[in-house]
Amino acid sequence: MKYFEKILIANRGEIAIRIMRACRELGIDTVAIYSEADKDSLFVHYADEAFPVGPAPPSKSYLNKERIISVAKKAGAEAIHPGYGFLAENAEFARLCAEEGITFIGPKSRTIAAMGSKIQSKQTMRKAGVPVLPGTDGGIDDLDMAAKVADSIGYPVIVKASAGGGGIGMQIVHEPSEIESAIDGAMRIAESAFGDRTVFIEKYLQKPRHVEVQVFCDEHHNRVHMFERECSIQRRHQKLIEEAPCPVMTPDLRERMTNSALKVAEAVDYVNAGTVEFLYDKGEYYFMEMNTRLQVEHTITELV
Template structure:
């Protein structure tokens, strides 16, 4: 086991990792920018090191500063959390070159799955169903048009590198295609330094279903069920739940076993998430995230498995916590991402939290690093915290979520709590009858059927 882990992140995920380390008896090092000097993970860690000014590029993305922090404190491993350097293959390699352990997948797997075109080719080779589309990058000429006609309009133009909705455009007709290709390529070049784009069939009302996997790097891998992340705004997840309201046990086992078998063949190590679009009973691979997910608590609540703890244990050479037939899905869980944003315009609302009261009670969990008097800085994402609830059934879970949302208080800044209080009372949400475009249609006041 590791002696000391440096947590190369901030906010709630840094605190989440710190808690897992403490339960394993591992010493912790918090790194922070000058803007995060009073952060909760800094207060609770065994040691802390300031690695730069507020801007991420000068602090949390500053690899030399992180290496120096490891050297100063004697850390022997680094946990990247999510975001920042968590899917940076070169960072994983550099750590290895300095005899430091990267708590995550092999660099080759990060690099492979970070390229959406190669990821899709690999998924197809491993027997994972994929969305119909181009086999590689396309150019804005007859090549793209021919492929689009073969796939059938509408088509989705997507950046080969990156994600988060950037470099992604829909072309409904031949006339739309040229502009979509140019716009997506320009966005991709600006955001990721790579203008390559490819085409996929645009599904009309799919669900976003993701499968959580855990591999030991030696050919062993299991799946831990699915999460339904279909409630999204601008391709950003807002509400996640598991199990999905639209999958039965047979569908879950079939896609889960397909994914687990693929990860066994890949000899994948650590946690990972394979994301699909699901429509008319069919799954279509869209990408794999080679890191811990923001929504991982949903899986923890329904399986009882501490994913971050297992991620650390396996990185240190440990075995899988159980076999596939020992994985049991228990009840239902929902996570709401409460952001410091105006609930209507979604304009960021950084500032000082004047009053803070997290909800409690049976089956209620808050993953947050804020506290009363904490100032949310304007330099990073706007996440205040994640409210996660668990119930014996989806109905019980929804009622518990409604109660917890009404109980939660965050004053002094604007938050998205009012949005969630409305959503949990919406008939379509209560019925589980929604898709990836539903929330944006709801916000625009359009029909959602």
């Protein structure tokens, strides 16, 4: 089997060291990049080579796409692993790597872009036959239409930012009188946080379980799942505790949910590690989103 000879890790800290450790086990040389603030960090010394990429602010160092690619070429790295965070779900960076003949260890640029939009991803999943929560088929630009959709699916509903993540901008609406202010608020937050004020409405599940399935896919269309992780214990939509297996999982539910996760990956021609997230409530599950990267929670799957 042919492995890469040298990989640049476009990240820092714990995830950089984990990737470097895996590379060391495979006999692959590693290249670290670091900001001025991180020059004495452990991950810098753990790598075979290390190069500075800029000042402490991430926007001038770990998010400096052109500089990172320049370092990769200088070091002779054939591939770049983004870890999680920073450039891991940056479609433009994946595209720049491809243009420069460097392998981006992650999905294709078009896949990242497709799954980065909650609206587009849900439309794709509906076509693929994956269960999706009822809601608007596209962005909201008409309050009357929004009110009609909310009435048709029944309150409570939730207003979400299409480009969002981490629960930012989500507004729960319990009755018709709240819908206008919720949409206005969600749009303002979405524009401020993501530069995109597009929002949509879907049915709000009040006490669902949050279950995710990690998948691995290669360029030969082979796809496998690594079972499920439950992450329902959250604070402000941020996961606090991960556990596996899901406490309420049955063999039938696991087969259906994991098959749906593989169907999601197939629908967007996914390559590499990724995580498909579902909401589970009263015997039914619904596609929520796909994280087109390695997740912090990957360590749970490693233990499984």
